[in-house]
Amino acid sequence: MTTESPADQNPAAETPEAETPEAGLPAGRRLPVTDVSLVVLIGSTGSGKSSFARKHFLPTQVVSSDFCRGLVSDDENDQSASADAFDVLHYVVGKRLAAGRLTVVDATNVQQHARRDLIALAREHNVLPIAIVLDVPAEVCAERNRARPDRQLPAHVIPRHQRDLRRSLRGLEREGFRKVHVLRGVEEIEHAEIVPEKRYNDLRHLTGPFDIVGDIHGCRSELETLLDRLGYAITRDDQGRPVDAAHPEGRTAVFVGDLVDRGPDSPGVLRLVMGMVAAGHALCVPGNHENKLGRWMDGRKVTVSHGLQETIDQLAGESEEFRAQVREFMRGLVSHYLLDGGALVVCHAGLPEKFHGRASGRVRSHALYGDTTGETDEYGLPVRYPWAEEYRGRALVVYGHTPVPVASFLNNTICLDTGCVFGGSLTALRYPEREIVGVPAEQEWYEPVRPLHQDAPGGREGRPLDLADVAGRRVVETGTLGNVAVREENAAAALEVMSRFALDPRLLAYLPPTMAPSPTSRREGLLEHPEEAFLAYRHDGVRQVICEEKHMGSRAVVLVARDDAALDKRFGLPGPGAIWTRTGRAFLSDEQLTGAILDRLRAAAEQSGLFDELDTGWLLLDAELMPWSLKAVDLLRRQYAAVGAAAGAALPVALDALAKAAARGLDVAELTGRQQERTADALAFTEAYRRYCWPTEGLDGIRLAPFQLLAAEGANLALRPHTEHLDLIDRLVAADHRLAEESGGGTPVLHRTGRMLVDTEDEASTAAAVAWWEELTGAGGEGMVVKPVEALQRDGSGRPVQPGLKVRGREYLRIIYGPDYIRRLDRLRQRSLGHKRSLAQREYALGLEALDRLAAGEPLWRVHEAVFAVLALESEPVDPRL
């Protein structure tokens, strides 16, 4: 006997009756089991449930009460542990169902209360409960139990189970099981076969491409225009009415529902859509209006409102046959569809991720009506719960239902109801192109109860980031390095900085990664040397590297917009742009000065034609902003200058005393020698930091040296070769210099970055670069950075190579390791670079990921997730001197 209650799939199907099993059923019964469901085995002890489960399901799919008893009590037969054992069982089953996994419960389940808990669990997780009953004669059960030495049950147990089972059989559907398979006798059980069955909503095998169409509401003419614009060829019947439309490239249309009501020609829309669906040219999910119309057509009592009357009147003019077809069509609609391998979900009113691919009344209700807060607005309409704001799923959810003026993406969801019937427009989304195509309404067909919302549900202001996007231990998926983990304590530190000091996350599309130094040099008096960097890259199989002069200022990420509106359009915030530090703080507290720097950069980008060339309204750049003292003046005063001051005050006094002692004939020569060394070190240290400090006045003295273009509209530029970056940036710098000159002797702000291309296999080439480095650092420069010219290079074993290695100068390193570090080189050479190198790669991968996500137009939280992770990683315990 097999009975089925199609749940969500076919709401209008007849209530199934429990059938009497046919006598002499042939062996090999096929039992359909939905791929995501809760299978409840029912049978007395000894009926062979465990063997049945073993035979038909994976061991991990089966959760047995005996096993759980063992878990909590060390004895699978300890009945006193049953309560705890079932707690465990329910917990495990709940976790599996939440994850959408087929789960089989192996317990007697002959009593109704046991089944009730399981049905509740299935409902909670919106999966179908399925019962498989193993009805085996009592004597067989008893015989099997006798064969098990560990299970000596009192004689009354099996008869009691049998009694309970009998009592249960009739009411299983009523209890809520959607399929009931009763297997009678050992023979039938032996030969039964489980047949996996897909859910009706699971169309993951269809990959499109799709054209998803928003709420039509009887606007047949606009629909025809839209289909035409989308490239569909419309077929008409002999009366000229459209009955099908097909795309020459085999695209599939998907309708999000609300085909009917309010508008001028609901039957016309139905005729066309039904024709397309029947011909396999379209899919359709039901809207709440279809649902209501279907119930009205079934003769149920419904309140005729919200434009249903129009449809009823229009249908009256249609044939009985057509009305029957409509009725049939309504019944066959499935609440939502999973498409394209699960990457696309289409439904009428939006659907949280946990309901994707699930089947239950709750899911259907959600898909058709959406979630409401329980409140109503001033027009008496229910207030929608802003589910899309909270949506964090990977699948794109395309829906309609709530009229919005413009269709826009919000957290990987998009509402296509642009209120055509209210005089708005009819909108379609091309997928996977993510391109929006719309046609305006020919007129206002129906007066809206309330004006169209000013924005998508939640609105622009309501595009908040959630703590769950960033807090706690997290794993961020990156394109270049796979999963990157963020530890809880690092996320906590980043949260403090991000929430208290950083700029608005909407602007903060990138934070720069840290960079490892070259492998430690063994050369006399040096800790770092370019040869070590070249050697490292040569070893990794990288020939073409570029050496870039390292400016000693402070790292600055610059977002510059062509105009206020351009920034607003892309980042949801008007303004000239922003300049931030490596932890996301505004670089300068002086907004005016920030604006002045951005003005210069914008003018240079405009003049050099970069905005046009990159077809963008904004640019994101990685740069160094000088002088160092501009930002680090507090640190300079507290630490660097202070050390110089203390040394400068103390050492001469000591030397003076030593000189007097020496004059007295005391032997202080050695001591004096050491103090002289210290004095020289302290002076060199002071000289070292002084080179990076100079006063500024307004823009005077400020130098911005961009060295990489990170992003423009729709593009992750960081993947381009560094030579290309520097060429574009040179044009910016040249334009700025030109503009400064034209303006009558103003000082340029943009600063060129010196560079040298090196072939790591060519000795002459590397020698030239070493000479250049010696020249740079000899003149007090910080040093240089060596980068593979091409982004994303991999070594022989396929691992990504370091994106760059810094080689810092001998004098500069006094600021890092202390005035006298050269005397401690042996110890310092023991520094370990492993963690720093790993950190540099992880942060680099996260940075690229953020830019990729930005370029792909992904939701804010996805970009922010990667940016936040860079900040969190920056707080990992790595020697900050590296």
Place this chain on the structure above:
Amino acid sequence: MFVSISTTGTAENPASDLGFLLHKHPDKVQRFTTAHGTAHVFYPESGEDACTAALLLEVDPAALLRQGRGKGRSGSPDLALAEYVNDRPYAASSLLAVALRTVFRSAMKGECGHRPELPGRAMPLRIALPAVPVAGDGPALVERLFAPLGWQVEATCVPLDESFPEWGDSRYVRLELTGTLRLADALQHLYVLLPVLDGAKHYWVAPDEVDKLLAAGQGWLADHPERALITRRYLSRRWSLTRLAMERLALARLAEADDREAEELDNAVPDTPEEVTATDPTTDVETELPTDDASTPAQAAPTGEPQPEPPAVEPPAVEEAAGRSESLAVQRRTAILAALAGTGAARVLDLGCGQGELVGALLKEPRVTEVVGVDVSSRALTIAARRLRLDRMPERQARRVRLVQGALTYTDARLKGYDAAVLCEVIEHLDLPRLPALEYAVFGAARPAAVVVTTPNVEYNVRWESLPAGHVRHGDHRFEWSRAEFTAWAEQVADSYGYTVAFEPVGPLDPEVGAPTQLAHFRLAEPADTAELAKTDTAKADTAAGTGTPSNDLALEGSANR
């Protein structure tokens, strides 16, 4: 680092007697190994009329680093030691104080075997220290500490860098002390006062530190006018704070990545020395102090502590203006509790709970069944947990309270469904452009039935003489609002999110400028008939979803869902 001690003499009392007193021969160069390097003693001059002894301490940077980075008690409370770039090899700090005690132990005790009459004799002394680190008022503090002991003080500031005069002076002072004192006393003064001036010690204050202070301060500390400052700084038990500093290394690294001070980021709660807690072995320090009168709380305020930011204390003038003993903080809490009592709120969020003062007060209200303290600062939460003694609270009490890290610029599902939320002196710590994010997270997403917001009234600032004009009350205040500004903001928020709002002054009400604190009390508006309408609509939806289905499942699900 370097110190020289000079004296003058006559034929009867030759200056070179200094050698006897110090137990170091004037014609020798001697070296002594100390924990952090080598101390050298030599005499640049030695004669009948003048004699100078010099102590040069060569610090071993590796030893410093080792100690600076040690964990717990094996490390140093002075985190500067962990820096490669630090002033300890040059500046006269506690390292020098300890070296003085090690090298001149007998002299410091006033013992002199060969010439027992010498130690008791006051002699003309000149002590020169080329670089003394001073936390606080520089030369003035040096004067206040040494002058009462009979020294003539010459203290000049050392400029930070003559190439950058705009950077001003360093915290180092070139110090010369002259006076006629016993040498033992002079050494004791240096031993105690050098670390006091520096405001830091390289070693942990052990329980016997009080004994050391009593011994070294015998005869002069009890009558010193700055006794309270000296004992507090000398015994400043920065253990807990420093341990916290270790715990928040992650944050310190982010500060470093941005060329900033960790304290600058981690300024959510004032960086004052920890209060004595019952479990601390040195609980009874206060009673053992050689003081006649107990120090008042005002004196105990961290006026001279080395802090990059002024501590978050209201200017004391507010209490005088108020004419009562209650601090503004207490008045604010009282006002908030009263507002909450009016709403009958049982489950309360303290958003930005800081050190948990309000959480503690809320727990005393029997009406309140649950308090969630939220702060973004891990350090604030750690201090709050300790102050509230969460780990020792009876279980039933502990179940009423939770402290969680959260940031109000993000929405947070954990905060939904509470009766009330308090934002006590919180909004002004957010940059104005980020305020809408907080508004949404609190009023739009968490949506408690009532919200109480307090913030400074900037108009009142003119009543605080100690507050320079145009300054905010706390270094981290990103803005301070007038009453009109606050009212406009609150009404706009109430309007956008469906709340009503009422205002109330907190603290002494000035007829001209209002009260120092302003409080806004928001309540979720309940428009008439909304509930009814919602019900009708829901019922409709249920029917819609529930009928036409094969089983009664959908109807059941539908209603369960609502």
